[in-house]
Amino acid sequence: MSPEMIWLIIRATGQTLHMVAVATVIGSLIGIPLGVFLATSGKGELFAAPITNKVLGAVVNATRSTPFIILVVAIIPFTRLVAGTSIGTNAAIVPLTIATIPFVARLIESAIREVDPGLIETARSMGASPLQIVWKVLMAEARPGITLALTLTIVSLIGYSAMVGAVGGGGLGDLGIRYGYQRFMPDVMLAVVIVLIVLVQAIQSSGDWLARRFDKRVRSR
Amino acid sequence: MNIAVNSIAASPASQTASESAATDLIRIEGVSKIFPASRNSAAVAALDGIDLTAPRGSITAIIGRSGAGKSTLIRLVNGLEKPTNGRVIVDGTDVAQLSEAKLRTIRRSIGMIFQHFNLLSSRTVFDNVALPLEIAGVSRRDIEAKVTPLLDLVGLADKRSRYPAELSGGQKQRVGIARALSTEPKLLLSDEATSALDPETTQSVLDLLARINRELGLTILLITHEMEVVKGIADNVAVIDGGRIVEAGSTFDVFSAPVHATTKVLLSGVPGMQLPDYVASRLSPTASPESATVLRIIFTGPHATDPILSQLSAELGIAVNILGGAVDEIAGKPFGTLFVSFPGDQSRVESVREFLRRQGLSTEVLGHVS
Numbered sequence: 001m002s003p004e005m006i007w008l009i010i011r012a013t014g015q016t017l018h019m020v021a022v023a024t025v026i027g028s029l030i031g032i033p034l035g036v037f038l039a040t041s042g043k044g045e046l047f048a049a050p051i052t053n054k055v056l057g058a059v060v061n062a063t064r065s066t067p068f069i070i071l072v073v074a075i076i077p078f079t080r081l082v083a084g085t086s087i088g089t090n091a092a093i094v095p096l097t098i099a100t101i102p103f104v105a106r107l108i109e110s111a112i113r114e115v116d117p118g119l120i121e122t123a124r125s126m127g128a129s130p131l132q133i134v135w136k137v138l139m140a141e142a143r144p145g146i147t148l149a150l151t152l153t154i155v156s157l158i159g160y161s162a163m164v165g166a167v168g169g170g171g172l173g174d175l176g177i178r179y180g181y182q183r184f185m186p187d188v189m190l191a192v193v194i195v196l197i198v199l200v201q202a203i204q205s206s207g208d209w210l211a212r213r214f215d216k217r218v219r220s221r
Numbered sequence: 222m223n224i225a226v227n228s229i230a231a232s233p234a235s236q237t238a239s240e241s242a243a244t245d246l247i248r249i250e251g252v253s254k255i256f257p258a259s260r261n262s263a264a265v266a267a268l269d270g271i272d273l274t275a276p277r278g279s280i281t282a283i284i285g286r287s288g289a290g291k292s293t294l295i296r297l298v299n300g301l302e303k304p305t306n307g308r309v310i311v312d313g314t315d316v317a318q319l320s321e322a323k324l325r326t327i328r329r330s331i332g333m334i335f336q337h338f339n340l341l342s343s344r345t346v347f348d349n350v351a352l353p354l355e356i357a358g359v360s361r362r363d364i365e366a367k368v369t370p371l372l373d374l375v376g377l378a379d380k381r382s383r384y385p386a387e388l389s390g391g392q393k394q395r396v397g398i399a400r401a402l403s404t405e406p407k408l409l410l411s412d413e414a415t416s417a418l419d420p421e422t423t424q425s426v427l428d429l430l431a432r433i434n435r436e437l438g439l440t441i442l443l444i445t446h447e448m449e450v451v452k453g454i455a456d457n458v459a460v461i462d463g464g465r466i467v468e469a470g471s472t473f474d475v476f477s478a479p480v481h482a483t484t485k486v487l488l489s490g491v492p493g494m495q496l497p498d499y500v501a502s503r504l505s506p507t508a509s510p511e512s513a514t515v516l517r518i519i520f521t522g523p524h525a526t527d528p529i530l531s532q533l534s535a536e537l538g539i540a541v542n543i544l545g546g547a548v549d550e551i552a553g554k555p556f557g558t559l560f561v562s563f564p565g566d567q568s569r570v571e572s573v574r575e576f577l578r579r580q581g582l583s584t585e586v587l588g589h590v591s
Contacts, residue, residue, distance in 0.1 A: 116339070118335065118337060118339045119339055119341060121301060121339070122333070122335060122339040123352075123356070124301060124328070125299055125328055125333040125410075126328060126329070126352065126353040126356050126404075127324075127325040127326065127327075127328035127353070127356060127357065128325070128356045129325060129356075132356055136352065136355065136356070137341065140341065140343045140344070141341055143343060214343070216342050216343055216384040216385075216386060217342045217386050218386055
C-alpha cells in the first residue's frame with residue numbers, strides 16, 4: 001500500500017472519530033435529559049406528564065424508525081441551516097446527531113427504569129426534591145447502565161458514519177466504498193475493516209471496564 | 222426469666238404520654254384511603270375509618286397480615302400517601318393538608334427504614350448515611366461530624382468505606398437505621414424493617430431500635446406482620462385487618478387477653494397461645510358425663526411464678542392434667558398461659574374458675590375432651 005493510501009486511511013479515521021465524537025457529545029447532552037424525562041414522566045411518576053410523555057415517545061419512535069440514509073437526505077434543508085452547507089464532514093454531523101438523540105434517549109430511559117423504585121420512595125421519604133432524586137439517586141444508581149448505553153451509542157454511530165459518504169461526509173466507511181469497492185482495491189477495504197474492528201473493540205472494552213468499575217452491586221472481594 | 226433485657230421496651234415515656242392527648246406525637250383521626258377504580262380493578266378502600274395515636278417517646282406497632290393496609294397507613298405519616306378523608310396530625314401539623322414542598326421539610330424530621338433496606342448500591346456506607354444530610358444541604362464538614370458518631374452507634378465504624386453489596390442483611394439494616402437518624406428526626410417509621418432478616422439478626426436490630434428509643438427518646442412507629450417484633454419492643458399495638466383497626470391498646474393487654482379473631486390468629490404462632498394439636502383436634506364445645514373440661518389459665522404480672530396448681534389441687538381436691546403452656550415476656554412483663562383439663566360437672570368448673578379468680582388469674586373455658 002502506498003504512503004498516500006496510508007495517509008488517506010489516517011485522515012478518514014480522524015474524520016470518523018471527529019463525527020462520532022461531536023455527535024455523541026451533542027446527542028448525549030440532549031438525549032440523556034430526554035431519556036431521564038421519558039423514564040420519569042409516566043402516570044404517577046416523579047415528573048408525571050403522561051401526555052407529554054406519550055408525544056415525546058412517539059417522536060422518538062418515529063425518528064428511530066426512519067432509516068438513517070433517508071434521514072440524512074430528508075433533513076438536508078435543516079442541515080444547511082445549522083452547518084451552513086449540506087456536504088462535508090461538518091454537514092454529516094447534523095444527521096448523525098439527530099439520529100443519536102432518540103437512540104440515547106431510549107437507552108437511558110431503560111437504564112433509569114432499571115433503578116429500584118424503592119430507592120425513589122426512600123429519597124422522597126428523606127425530603128428530596130425531584131431534581132435531587134434524579135441527580136443523587138437515579139443518575140448515580142444507573143451509572144453502569146448509562147456507561148454501557150453510551151458505549152453502545154458510540155459503536156452504533158461508527159456504523160452510521162459509514163453512510164454519510166452519501167453527502168460527502170468522508171470517514172472510514174466512505175473510504176472503504178470509494179477505494180476498496182469502486183476502485184477494486186481489496187487491500188484498502190481490508191485495512192478499513194481492520195481499523196474499524198480495532199476501534200469498536202477498543203471502545204467496547206473501555207466501556208465495559210468503566211461500567212464494571214461503576215457497578216458496586218456485586219461483591220468485589 | 223430475663224426481665225432486665227426486655228424491660229427497656231416499657232419506657233417511662235409511654236406511661237406519662239397516656240395521661241394527655243397533647244403528648245401524642247402522631248394522631249390519626251378518621252382516616253380513609255380509597256384507591257380509585259382503574260381499568261383493571263374496582264375502587265379499593267385500603268383504609269377505612271382509622272383512629273390511631275402514638276405517644277411521644279413510645280414504640281407503637283401496627284400489626285396485620287399482608288394486604289391489611291399497614292403500608293398505606295405508615296406512608297400517611299410522612300405524606301408519601303394522602304388520605305381520602307381524615308386528619309394525620311404529626312407534632313401538631315396536619316400533614317394531609319401540606320403541599321409537596323412543605324412536606325419535604327417535614328420529612329427531614331421523620332426517618333424511615335425499609336424491609337429491603339433501600340440503600341444506594343453506588344454509595345459507600347458513609348455516603349449512604351450522609352445522603353439525607355446532602356439532601357438537606359448540610360456542608361461536607363458537618364456531614365463528617367454527624368455521620369461518624371452514627372456509624373459508631375450502629376456498630377459499623379469499620380465498614381464506612383464498604384459498599385452495601387459487601388454487607389450482611391443485618392448490617393445493611395443498621396446502615397438504614399443510621400441513615401434514618403442522620404437528620405436527628407423526632408420520629409422513626411419502620412416499614413417491616415426486620416421481615417427480611419433471620420431471627421437472630423432480627424433480635425439484634427430490635428435491640429438497636431429499643432436502645433435508640435430509650436437513649437435518644439425517639440418515637441418509633443413500626444408496621445410488621447411478626448408478633449415477635451411487637452412482643453419484643455412495642456409499648457402499644459394496633460391490630461389492623463381489612464383496612465380497619467380491630468384491636469388496640471398496650472401490648473401487654475392485647476397479648477394477654479386478645480379479643481378479636483384476627484389478633485388471635487396472629488398470636489397463634491407465639492408459644493403458649495395455642496392449644497396443642499392433639500387436644501385441639503378432640504375438643505368439643507359440649508360436655509358429656511365422662512368428659513374433662515379444658516381451661517386456659519392466663520398468668521400475668523407477679524402471679525406468673527406462683528405455685529397455683531398445687532394450691533388448686535390441695536384446696537379443691539381436683540386432679541389437674543396439664544396439657545401445655547408457656548411462660549413468656551411481653552413488653553418486659555412476665556406472662557404465662559397454661560392449658561389444663563380436669564374431670565367434673567359445671568359446678569366443679571365454676572368452683573375452679575372462682576378459685577383462680579380469687580388468685581387474680583383470668584381463665585377461659587375452651588371446650589371439653591372425652
